[in-house]
């Protein structure tokens with residue numbers, strides 16, 4: 001287990017997470033000075049366009065581990081990037097009613113609101129960070145109606161913003177409605193909360209969620225330093241309640257784009273009961289060019305993981321195409337040639353074998 005921050009042992013049992021959340025930091029002047037090595041006025045300009053936001057737990061973690069700085073501290077390069085798209089995945093094109101993205105045949109994305117435990121600087125939905133996007137109960141009800149009237153929808157992925165920052169009665173409302181739709185066989189929650197604001201995972205939340213098992217939860221992580229004792233406790237509480245945990249990781253230049261860091265992250269995730277599900281190539285979101293790397297680099301990193309560490313630890317490497325093209329798995333091509341029904345296949349070490 002990686003070093004404990006020592007900061008929030010006392011918060012993990014805290015009941016009033018809202019109170020702790022309300023102490024989150026939005027003002028650049030309150031960021032510890034060693035994390036702001038550049039001209040503070042330029043960071044203020046960045047945060048006018050893309051607001052800075054972090055709860056105290058995560059800011060403290062970054063303060064102790066400046067390797068995590070690029071995750072939440074604004075960077076003047078965000079304003080220089082005109083290459084990316086505001087809505088790179090074309091979510092607005094595929095939205096039949098507000099808050100629903102229906103792109104694939106049997107599943108929908110259900111966006112609950114746009115509030116998060118931290119503002120990740122590489123966020124795909126950077127366009128709505130901190131903006132007052134109105135996803136109220138009426139919007140949810142329209143989304144639920146849409147799902148009810150589309151019998152082909154098997155899988156509902158609740159995301160946002162972060163659904164675990166809704167209060168328990170709101171979570172109960174959504175899960176009850178969705179789980180009661182007969183054709184919905186799978187409900188999953190996409191969240192960064194267990195990794196970035198573990199004090200939210202208190203007993204009331206666990207009691208709310210465990211009424212709905214089987215329930216799947218994909219937690220967003222980017223770096224092994226995020227796996228603290230508090231995060232471990234939060235994940236073990238969730239899995240102990242019967243919730244099935246996966247991880248979604250974004251491959252990010254300057255944060256985790258090397259084999260060693262990813263290897264540690266993937267193994268540490270398995271150690272806390274979280275199965276790495278997807279490794280996403282960074283989206284082409286405006287203001288995030290400094291995090292991007294080539295697909296070739298991504299392929300070569302995953303190629304150095306597959307076969308070298310537990311298969312359980314290796315996520316699928318996915319690229320989400322522009323304008324609604326959707327997610328595609330990208331991988332190294334191990335088939336080197338084919339002659340009739342005979343293939344020449346390379347193994348993880350680069351040795352070639354014939355397979356008939």
Ligand SMILES: *Cc1c(COP(=O)(O)O)cnc(C)c1O
Pocket residue numbers: 101102103104107108109157327
């Ligand atoms: C990622 C995504 C999903 C879920 O895709 P899976 O491959 O099933 O994990 C569903 N809808 C949208 C719009 C998505 O972006």
